[in-house]
Amino acid sequence: MPDKEFANTLIRNFYGKRLGRKLRSRQKELLAVDLKKLNVLNFLDTTPDGKQKLDLTVAFPGKSSVWLEVGFGSGEHLLDHAKLNSDTGFIGCEIYLNGVASLLGKLREEKVDNILVYPDDIRNLFPYFPEQSVTRVFVLYPDPWPKKKHHRRRFVTPEHLEPLARIMKPDAQLRIATDVSDYARQTVEQLHFNPNFEWEAERAADWKRPWKGWQSTRYEKKALLGGRTPLYLTFRRN
Numbered sequence: 001m002p003d004k005e006f007a008n009t010l011i012r013n014f015y016g017k018r019l020g021r022k023l024r025s026r027q028k029e030l031l032a033v034d035l036k037k038l039n040v041l042n043f044l045d046t047t048p049d050g051k052q053k054l055d056l057t058v059a060f061p062g063k064s065s066v067w068l069e070v071g072f073g074s075g076e077h078l079l080d081h082a083k084l085n086s087d088t089g090f091i092g093c094e095i096y097l098n099g100v101a102s103l104l105g106k107l108r109e110e111k112v113d114n115i116l117v118y119p120d121d122i123r124n125l126f127p128y129f130p131e132q133s134v135t136r137v138f139v140l141y142p143d144p145w146p147k148k149k150h151h152r153r154r155f156v157t158p159e160h161l162e163p164l165a166r167i168m169k170p171d172a173q174l175r176i177a178t179d180v181s182d183y184a185r186q187t188v189e190q191l192h193f194n195p196n197f198e199w200e201a202e203r204a205a206d207w208k209r210p211w212k213g214w215q216s217t218r219y220e221k222k223a224l225l226g227g228r229t230p231l232y233l234t235f236r237r238n
């Protein structure tokens with residue numbers, strides 16, 4: 001498996017990194033062995049109309065809801081949340097294989113049975129979610145793409161918001177954290193005026209304070225060390 005061969009399975013433009021430092025043999029083994037068991041695509045099923053969809057009741061038996069984290073980095077937030085919410089099934093999606101290997105390494109040490117992983121571009125997974133199947137979505141410190149000409153590469157564009165609206169249940173939450181004020185501006189612009197979503201904030205404290213039960217991430221720690229201010233934006237699916 002992985003390395004270049006795996007990286008080349010991508011079928012569309014992706015501007016971020018698929019691989020960082022050369023994978024060590026333990027990381028390769030985690031991706032080859034553990035990922036086989038934990039890949040959410042193991043739970044694809046064919047619906048009566050011949051479509052391939054994730055069967056989330058089989059994927060997460062007995063769990064009351066499914067939460068999705070897009071771009072989990074090394075997975076510390078995903079793992080902490082899964083441990084704190086044992087009645088919820090978690091799907092973590094991350095295209096950066098070094099990060100996926102890092103999460104898999106942590107999962108080997110932990111007794112957690114409610115995380116499945118998609119080690120690729122979220123855009124490729126969206127079509128496999130049943131409609132209205134996800135109760136909470138986290139996008140934490142998405143790649144900032146600071147240059148104006150690259151703003152369309154940001155996550156908060158219709159390319160991602162339309163499929164998210166399809167897979168999120170009514171009243172489901174989309175939680176986005178960023179330390180880039182212009183990213184927050186674009187997020188609010190895209191979501192506040194999107195008929196499928198409503199911004200939950202009522203006062204400044206609502207976007208300045210982390211969510212209840214917040215688990216910090218590696219990028220947030222970097223942001224704080226760099227003197228930047230995190231912002232926490234919550235949108236509700238109408």
Ligand SMILES: C[S@@+](CC[C@H](N)C(=O)[O-])C[C@H]1O[C@@H](n2cnc3c(N)ncnc32)[C@H](O)[C@@H]1O
Nearest residue numbers: 071072073094095096121122140141217218219
């Ligand atoms: C700036 S990092 C933040 C990582 C982590 N959430 C944190 O706060 O430490 C953004 C992550 O999103 C991932 N990412 C970006 N676009 C993605 C996509 N389309 N599908 C899956 N992951 C993606 C990147 O690979 C990267 O690891």
